[in-house]
Structure formats: structure tokens, C-alpha cells
Amino acid sequence: MAATYDLVIIGSGPGGIAAGLLAKQQGRPFIILEKGGHAMQGIIDTYPKGKKVYPTIPKRYPDPFPVLDIKPPDEKIPVEAYVDQANTVIKENDLAVHYNEEFKQIEGQFPDYIVKTDKGSYLTKNIILGFGSNIPNDLGIYGEAKTVARNIENGEDYIGINVLVIGGGNAAADVVCSLSKIKREAKDHDTSVYWAHIKETFEINKDTARDLGEEVLLGGHIKILQKAIPKIGEVDADGIDRLYIHQTTSSVMGNDLYLYQGMSFPMKNVIACIGTHGPSAIFDALNLQQITCTGAICKIAKEGERLLMLSDNLETSRPGIYAIGGAISPSYMEIGSDGIIKEKKHSNLIYTAVLDAQTAMNKIVKE
Numbered sequence: 001m002a003a004t005y006d007l008v009i010i011g012s013g014p015g016g017i018a019a020g021l022l023a024k025q026q027g028r029p030f031i032i033l034e035k036g037g038h039a040m041q042g043i044i045d046t047y048p049k050g051k052k053v054y055p056t057i058p059k060r061y062p063d064p065f066p067v068l069d070i071k072p073p074d075e076k077i078p079v080e081a082y083v084d085q086a087n088t089v090i091k092e093n094d095l096a097v098h099y100n101e102e103f104k105q106i107e108g109q110f111p112d113y114i115v116k117t118d119k120g121s122y123l124t125k126n127i128i129l130g131f132g133s134n135i136p137n138d139l140g141i142y143g144e145a146k147t148v149a150r151n152i153e154n155g156e157d158y159i160g161i162n163v164l165v166i167g168g169g170n171a172a173a174d175v176v177c178s179l180s181k182i183k184r185e186a187k188d189h190d191t192s193v194y195w196a197h198i199k200e201t202f203e204i205n206k207d208t209a210r211d212l213g214e215e216v217l218l219g220g221h222i223k224i225l226q227k228a229i230p231k232i233g234e235v236d237a238d239g240i241d242r243l244y245i246h247q248t249t250s251s252v253m254g255n256d257l258y259l260y261q262g263m264s265f266p267m268k269n270v271i272a273c274i275g276t277h278g279p280s281a282i283f284d285a286l287n288l289q290q291i292t293c294t295g296a297i298c299k300i301a302k303e304g305e306r307l308l309m310l311s312d313n314l315e316t317s318r319p320g321i322y323a324i325g326g327a328i329s330p331s332y333m334e335i336g337s338d339g340i341i342k343e344k345k346h347s348n349l350i351y352t353a354v355l356d357a358q359t360a361m362n363k364i365v366k367e
């Protein structure tokens with residue numbers, strides 16, 4: 001039978017942790033589900049190393065910071081120290097965070113929702129969606145490669161394995177570099193990190209290029225595949241899902257005839273770092289009402305973009321399901337208490353994520 005809670009919080013970013021702290025103070029049974037291996041995984045995945053964290057409060061919002069335990073200090077600490085602060089808060093308050101557990105779907109109706117993850121099911125009345133704005137793009141090829149926004153967890157799992165990283169930006173470069181380093185330090189001289197990009201040129205910044213150059217000079221086994229096109233998923237004779245990737249090696253040979261040079265990797269050894277997208281598709285899958293921006297309705301979102309519809313306490317069109325933080329930035333559609341719907345600007349900041357958590361929790365405790 002599924003475990004029962006009053007509240008399930010998706011994501012252990014500043015918004016999710018703040019919601020957890022407030023639920024704890026109210027004595028509400030809750031859990032936080034985090035798909036990464038660490039608290040603040042979204043921040044770990046997106047901030048450059050050593051980046052200073054600012055406790056910015058946007059204009060027209062009230063001071064002080066709503067949940068002080070999760071406020072970055074005024075003296076602007078590096079991101080690593082902010083992540084440590086979050087871990088201390090979780091430990092000292094004994095917050096129940098399930099790491100490496102990915103939220104997938106919501107079944108049932110209010111007040112008996114079933115939250116489904118890749119590990120299990122939870123029965124709950126309320127759900128806070130605090131999964132941020134960085135959802136990795138899927139490769140969209142049968143067999144499901146691991147898709148990551150920036151960092152790879154458990155890099156050690158790839159020792160002794162030829163691994164293929166797909167993508168041409170800094171995120172892919174960081175993954176290539178860290179996997180190569182792990183293999184090199186483990187004295188794995190027999191396998192390589194293949195790095196494939198659909199174009200000829202890669203778009204990486206100077207710091208990342210320096211790290212990569214250093215890794216190659218130190219003996220890293222990195223093999224670059226330019227103009228490489230991930231083609232199809234196939235199942236081999238042993239029943240293993242594989243990805244076939246090819247590079248065009250010659251011009252067209254007569255009518256309708258092409259010659260390709262290709263490689264095939266078990267799909268489980270493929271890591272796709274091919275950008276991120278907003279959570280609109282997830283809101284669709286959860287049947288949460290969104291409104292398409294047309295004409296003069298939206299000033300922040302572009303024509304055609306779809307915005308989540310929320311009440312002034314951040315409840316979605318499904319009762320008991322709330323959306324907060326980066327997941328609803330840079331704007332959403334607010335239904336005011338007068339019934340008028342208008343686009344509401346929402347800055348993607350730690351402060352707003354935490355304030356949102358407080359707004360949603362105020363409503364949940366009133367129920």
C-alpha cells in the first residue's frame with residue numbers, strides 16, 4: 001500500500017526546502033522528493049563553481065525574507081556554502097528528503113492524489129510542484145538515453161565502459177570532462193568518452209575549454225565526433241537497446257545512395273545534454289490548465305507561449321496542487337479574487353521561490 005502524507009513536495013530547491021520547513025513547523029506529515037543525489041540539485045547543476053549567491057528581494061516585494069533559515073546571507077557566500085547551508089537546515093530540522101527519486105505522474109482526484117515516482121507511490125491530499133525551470137530535453141529516440149541538464153551523478157558507474165555524450169554546449173563539455181577525469185584517475189585506459197555533436201563547431205566558454213584542454217593533456221581518453229547524427233534506437237541480438245549514431249563521410253554516391261560511418265552504443269551508456277525546456281509539457285501531462293498567450297494578453301511571455309493558470313495562493317486548476325518558484329517563472333496567469341485573469345510577472349529568484357512556498361503553505365494549513 002502507498003505511504004500516506006498530508007503533503008508531497010517535488011524538488012529540494014529553495015522553494016521545496018522552505019515548504020518542508022513550514023510543513024514541519026505545522027506538524028504536517030510530508031516528504032520532499034528530489035530526483036538528484038543532493039539537496040539543491042537544481043542549483044548545483046546550473047551555477048558555475050564558486051558563484052556568489054545574492055539574497056535579492058525584487059522591487060515591490062516585502063522585506064524581510066520569508067523563511068530565514070534558507071535565506072542566502074547578506075555577505076554573498078559562494079554557491080557551495082549555500083548548498084552546505086541547505087544541508088544543515090535539512091539535517092537540523094530532520095526534513096524527510098528522498099534523494100534519487102524522480103517524480104513522474106499524479107493519479108486520482110483531490111483529496112486522494114497518488115504521486116507516482118520511479119521508485120514508488122505516495123497517497124497525499126496536497127502537492128507542491130517545486131521542480132524549477134530546468135527540465136532536460138529528451139533525445140526523443142526509442143530506448144531513453146539518460147538526459148541531464150548539467151552534471152552526471154555516479155560518474156564511477158562509467159568506469160570500464162565506452163560512454164557516448166551527446167551535445168555541443170558547456171553542459172556536455174562538463175560531463176565529458178568529469179567522466180574522462182574519473183576514468184583517468186581509475187586508470188581505465190581501455191575505454192573512452194565519445195563526445196558527439198550534430199554540428200562541426202562546439203559552443204563552449206573559455207573556462208570550460210581550458211578544463212577540457214587540461215584533461216586531454218593529462219591523458220584523458222576523449223574522442224570527438226563532429227557532425228554526428230543520433231539516428232535510431234535499435235534492439236540488438238541480445239535484446240539490448242542501442243543508439244546508432246553516424247557521421248557522413250562522403251558525398252552522395254550517385255542517385256539516392258549515401259555512405260555513412262556509424263557507431264552503436266548501448267542506450268544505457270548514452271548521456272544526452274541537449275539543453276533544457278520549461279515545464280509546460282509536464283503541466284499538460286498533469287492536466288493543469290494553461291492559457292496560450294495571444295494578441296495583447298501577455299507582456300512578458302511571447303505570443304503562442306503557454307502559461308500556467310494559478311489562483312492568488314498559487315493553487316493550480318486542480319485543487320490541492322500548487323506550483324511555485326522557477327517552475328512558474330518568468331510569468332503565469334493569475335485568476336484574481338475578482339475573477340479577472342491576467343499575466344503576473346514572477347522573477348526567478350530564491351526569494352520568490354521561498355515566498356511562494358509560504359503562500360502555498362498558508363493556504364494548505366487553512367484547509
Ligand SMILES: Cc1cc2nc3c(=O)[nH]c(=O)nc-3n(C[C@H](O)[C@H](O)[C@H](O)COP(=O)(O)OP(=O)(O)OC[C@H]3O[C@@H](n4cnc5c(N)ncnc54)[C@H](O)[C@@H]3O)c2cc1C
Nearest residue numbers: 011013014015035041042054103131132325326348349350
Ligand atoms: C547561474 C545562476 C545564478 C543564480 N543566482 C542567483 C542569486 O544569486 N540569487 C537568487 O536569488 N537567485 C539566483 N538564481 C535563481 C535561483 O537559483 C532560482 O530562482 C531558484 O533556485 C529557484 O528555486 P526552486 O526551488 O523553484 O527551483 P530549483 O532550485 O531549480 O530546484 C528544483 C529542484 O527540483 C528537482 N527536480 C526537478 N524535476 C524533478 C522531478 N521530476 N522529481 C524530483 N525532483 C525534481 C531538481 O533536481 C532541483 O533540485 C540563479 C540562477 C542561475 C541559473
